[in-house]
Amino acid sequence: MEYKDYYKILSLERNADQAEIKRAYRKLARKYHPDVSSEKDAEERFKEVNEAYEVLKDPEKRAAYDQLGGGFQSGQDFQPPPNWDQGFEFHGGGYTEADSEAFSDFFESLFGRGGFSQNYGRRQRRQYSAQGENTYARIAIDLEDSYRGGARQITLKHSVLGPDGRPQMQERTLNVKIPKGITEGQQIRLAGQGEPGIGGGKPGDLYLEISFNPHSLYRTEAKTVYLELPLAPWEIALGAKVQVPTPDGPVKLTIPANSDNGKRLRLKGRGIPAKQPGDMYVVLQTVTPPANTDAQRDAYRQLSEAFEFNARKWMGG
Incomplete structure (x- = not known):
């Protein structure tokens, strides 16, 4: 998958304001519209321009994209860094069914199927309602937090448009109770912590999707925990x-x-302690000690003579 520099596609600096983004989009959309353009790659360029504008016009998508940093080059191989969007409070804003086939794998990896808005759904169209919208964020916890449960303080970031028309990050800190036995992908609902209501109506809720921090010993699949155990021969x-x-x-x-x-x-029953606990699997891994001394090398020679073992016999060796 190739990295896409949306600012470069629209010929913009990374600090461009929303008015500059709109002007650049309109200019390039007219230039590459397939119905009027004589450029041989007009259709492809038009799709790129629309995709770039889809991200940069939305303060949330733009702020999330900017979190990746400017160290990537257009066209280079790219995979989203692990947990790249942790703690970013998201209000929806995925793409529509009509758009879904038009955008690249890069876009989808961040904002679409399997990416940033996979479990968050699309922004609901505003209807006359006093209740505030729900908001969503991913947070990473340690595997041990799932085993113990308990309270934790988290900081969430969200973007707003500043007076200069550029996205600005704001933070808020919340106390969250981590349920014992929670697994990756499950959500914690914080009632009333979403968007404020309209006209004094009820606020929406905040949903926190759980992921686990990388662990030096364990990996997980649902409720199952795996440990690779080094053993001497x-x-x-x-x-x-x-x-x-x-x-x-x-x-x-x-x-x-x-x-x-x-x-x-x-x-x-040693896996994640959910209502029905998972299991833990210990995977045996042979670790061969180095032969650094004459005595150690002699010991290996004696093993070779004692076993007459051909490790490659099944290969015809």
Whole structure:
């Protein structure tokens, strides 16, 4: 997937105000409109211009896009950085069904299917209603927070248009109760923390979608937790009793003799402690010690002679 520099597409500086963005769009849209343009790549350029304007005209999309920074070049390989949109309060504003096929994979990765607004839906069209709209944000917690639950303070950012017509970031801090057993993708609802109501009406709600911070030991799939456990060759071959870390505290684990590298051992109910707890799987990984001394090299030679083992026999080697 290629990175798109929306400012470059519209021939703008990154600090352009909303009036400059609108003028640049109108000029280029007229130039590349397929019905009137004689440019050979008019249709493709017209799509690019519309996509760039879709992002830069919307203060929320623009502020989110700007969070990626200006260190990327148009056309370079790109994947959104992990948790790039954490803590950004979003009010909707995805694209319509009519637009969805016109925009690039880059746009979709940030704002569309599978991206920034995937679970947040499109902005509802304003109708006469006194109730404020709901707002949405993603927050990242530690895996251990899901095991323990408890209160946490979070800071959310959202964009507003400043007096100069450029997006400005504002922050607010909230106290949030993390439910024990929450999994990635689940939402916490904070009643009354969305947009203010109109004419004294009820405010909307704030929905926080949960993701987990990267962990040095564990990875998760839904309620299941995985740990890769390093073992010496003799522990794999002879079996052993070892202490294994879990997010809920260490446990003793018996390694069966002659286990295969990659074998999974299940710790029932040691996954995320939801209403129906998940399991934890310990994946056995053989770690070969280096042979740095004469004695260590001799030990490996003796192993070679004792086993007459051909690791590549299945390959015909």
